[in-house]
Structures are given as C-alpha cells and as structure tokens.
Amino acid sequence: MSDRLPSxxxxxxxxxxxxxxxxxxxxRAATVVLLRSRAEAVQAYLLRxxxxxxxxxxxxxxxxxxxxxxxxxxxxxxxxxxxxAWGERLGVAPxxxxxxxxxxxxxxxxxxxxxxxxxxxxxxxxxxxxxxxRAARAALEAHELPFAEFLAKRGLVxxxxxxxxxxxxxxxxxxxxxxxxxxxxxxxxxxxxxxEIPGEADRVVWxxxxxxxxxxxxxxxxxxxxxxxxxxxxxxxxxxxxALDAAAERRIEPIMxxxxxxxxxxxxxxxxxxxxxxxxxxA
Numbered sequence: 684m685s686d687r688l689p690s691x692x693x694x695x696x697x698x699x700x701x702x703x704x705x706x707x708x709x710x711r712a713a714t715v716v717l718l719r720s721r722a723e724a725v726q727a728y729l730l731r732x733x734x735x736x737x738x739x740x741x742x743x744x745x746x747x748x749x750x751x752x753x754x755x756x757x758x759x760x761x762x763x764x765x766x767x768a769w770g771e772r773l774g775v776a777p778x779x780x781x782x783x784x785x786x787x788x789x790x791x792x793x794x795x796x797x798x799x800x801x802x803x804x805x806x807x808x809x810x811x812x813x814x815x816x817r818a819a820r821a822a823l824e825a826h827e828l829p830f831a832e833f834l835a836k837r838g839l840v841x842x843x844x845x846x847x848x849x850x851x852x853x854x855x856x857x858x859x860x861x862x863x864x865x866x867x868x869x870x871x872x873x874x875x876x877x878x879e880i881p882g883e884a885d886r887v888v889w890x891x892x893x894x895x896x897x898x899x900x901x902x903x904x905x906x907x908x909x910x911x912x913x914x915x916x917x918x919x920x921x922x923x924x925x926a927l928d929a930a931a932e933r934r935i936e937p938i939m940x941x942x943x944x945x946x947x948x949x950x951x952x953x954x955x956x957x958x959x960x961x962x963x964x965x966a
Contacts, residue, residue, distance in 0.1 A: 693964050695857040696942045696950050709853055709861035711779070713787035714747025716849070716868045716913060717797055717877070718923035724891050725920055728795060728877060729904075730884035742905045743888075743895070745913075746794035747787070749862065753829040754789065755782035760834045762804035763844030772848050773865055773935055784843050787867050789830040793823050795887075796878025797871055799846065800839040808839060809874035817878070845869050847930025849916075852909040855940040855952065863937075866913055868930050870923040892917040908940075908960045 698704040717728040729743045755778050764772070769780035792798045796816070801807040822828035834841065846867045854861035871877070877887065890898070892914040898904040899911050906914075920926040940960075942952045954960045 691859075692857065692942075692952065692962075693950050695859070696952075697944065699857045699942075700944055704857065706856040707859065707861045709863040711750040711783060711786070712748060712862040712864040713750065713783050713790060714745045714864055714866055715787050715791045715846070716745050716866065716917070717791065717795060717871055718868060718917075718926060719871045719889065720922055721889070723921075725917065725923055725926065726889040726891055727895065727914065727917065728871075729888050729890060729895060729910075730794065731886040731888075732883060733885050742907055742910070743899075744907070744910055745866075746791045746797075747864070748790040748794070750782045750786040751789070751826065751830075753831065754785035755779070756829065756831050757781075758835070759785055759831040760800075760840035762801070762840045762842050763846075769843065773851070774937075783865050784846065785830060785841065787846060787865070788841050788843075789823060791869070793820050794883065796820065797869075797875055798839075799842050799869060799872070800834055801842055802838055803840065804842070804844075807842060807845070807872040807875075808837075809872075811875060812878060820878075845872070847927040848935050849913065849930050849933060850909070851935050851937050853937050853939040855942065857942060864909070865935070866909060868917075868923075868926050870927065908954060908957070909938075912957060912960065 695704060719726050728745070730746065731743050732741060766777035766781040769784055770777040773780045773783060788799045796812060798808055798811045819828065819833055823830060823833060846869050849866040849868050851865050853863045895904065895914050896911065896918065899906050917926055920929065938954060940952050940954050942950060944950055948965060950964050952962045
C-alpha cells in the first residue's frame with residue numbers, strides 16, 4: 684500500500700462522501716502506446732508532460748488527448764474495421780467509437796509525428812517529418828484544421844486496423860479533471876520516425892516496458908495508474924506483433940478507482956482488480 688496520495692485528494696474524497704462534491708462528467712479521450720522492436724526487445728514511446736500542464740503535469744504518458752467535436756465527422760476517410768465494429772469493441776455507439784478512434788490517430792500524429800494513415804487500406808504513408816507535415820501538426824493541435832480535411836487534402840485514409848484496443852480507464856469520481864480514456868497499442872509504421880519533442884512535453888524516451896517500470900519503481904518517473912499498469916502488462920511480449928495479437932483478445936471494460944474513508948480518518952483509494960495501485964493518505 685503506497686502513501687503517495689496526491690495532496691488534494693483527501694479533501695475532495697471527504698467532500699464527495701458528504702455529498703458536497705458532485706462528480707465532474709468525464710471527457711472522452713484516447714491514447715496510443717507506440718511500440719517498436721530494437722535489439723530483439725520491445726520498446727514503448729513515452730513523453731514527459733510539461734509541469735505547467737493542468738492535468739498530470741510532470742508525468743510520463745503516451746501520446747493522446749481528448750476527443751474533438753470534429754473527430755466524429757462522417758466525411759473522415761477510413762479503412763479497416765468500420766464504426767459499428769469499433770463500437771462493439773469499445774462498448775459505445777458507432778459514431779462515438781469513430782470519434783475515439785479518430786482522436787487516437789489524430790493525437791498520436793500531433794504529439795509524436797507518427798501517422799497511422801495511408802493512400803488506401805493496404806498501405807501506410809512513409810516519412811512524414813518534413814516542414815509541411817510539421818505545419819499540419821501545429822494546425823491540428825491549434826484546432827485550426829479538422830483531421831478529416833487534413834487527410835482528404837493528401838488523399839489519405841485513417842488505418843483503423845493498425846490500432847489494437849487495450850483498455851479503458853476513467854479518472855476517479857472525486858478528481859477535478861476527469862477523462863474516460865481508451866488505450867490502444869500500435870506499431871510505428873516502416874519508414875516513419877517519431878518527431879522532435881512536442882509542445883506539451885519536455886522530454887521523450889524509447890524504453891522497454893521493464894526499463895520504464897524500473898524507473899517508476901525507483902521514483903524517477905512519475906506515472907498515473909493506467910500508464911504504469913499498461914507497461915507492466917506489456918512486459919511479457921517479445922514483439923509489437925505479439926502485443927497487437929493479444930489486444931484482440933482483451934476485454935475492454937471501464938476501470939475506475941474507488942475511495943473510502945477508514946475508521947482512523949485515513950483515506951484509501953483502490954482500483955478493483957489492481958491491488959498494486961492502492962494508495963493511502965490522511966487529511
């Protein structure tokens with residue numbers, strides 16, 4: 684049981700227990716664990732969020748972010764499983780699933796420079812690291828360019844088949860900022876490379892899951908529960924392809940923390956099914 688309970692959680696847990704803190708409605712979001720093979724090992728791409736960020740500042744995370752209103756547009760060029768299939772896989776309506784998958788691909792491009800799209804259903808665009816692509820990333824991040832328009836201008840379609848749904852985590856009900864986030868895994872396409880440090884991060888690293896877990900255990904890397912849990916789950920795979928195959932067999936059900944006040948006045952936060960994540964604190 685850890686004692687790393689964030690400083691503002693105790694008061695918020697107590698206020699919610701008294702009925703004084705209605706839960707904030709979580710925003711839909713998506714994040715992608717990019718994987719690659721190096722020296723017969725799997726590596727994952729992690730970025731460290733700037734400490735100035737309102738949510739998870741200073742934490743290591745994967746490329747991702749909130750669903751944008753434009754993400755659900757039917758004009759989006761698409762290849763792979765359709766919205767209905769993704770809706771069944773993710774547990775939401777087809778149009779909602781389309782938006783989540785689009786957000787996953789869009790945010791990955793914005794934050795890492797990796798674009799899971801191609802001219803058709805059997806190909807992927809090659810190097811996207813030039814100035815034109817960097818300008819497009821900036822326009823997308825500034826919400827000046829809908830992702831569907833970005834793809835259409837370049838004759839590309841989103842390759843939804845390159846994503847493997849991994850899990851779904853919902854921020855605890857007592858948190859001030861809440862997200863309902865779907866986690867995906869994907870392999871960096873041949874010919875592409877991750878970009879320079881993106882605007883919302885001050886550092887990026889490629890590490891094996893075991894290396895990243897060790898940094899977290901040593902107190903060197905701050906990570907939110909979904910991030911460290913996903914890395915632990917990926918430790919057993921010898922290749923990105925194995926992880927993607929395993930993703931197809933995973934059940935995607937919401938994971939959310941539960942909080943309770945103990946008799947001694949302490950506060951305990953647990954994630955059902957994940958005892959290693961348990962946190963304890965006091966007012």
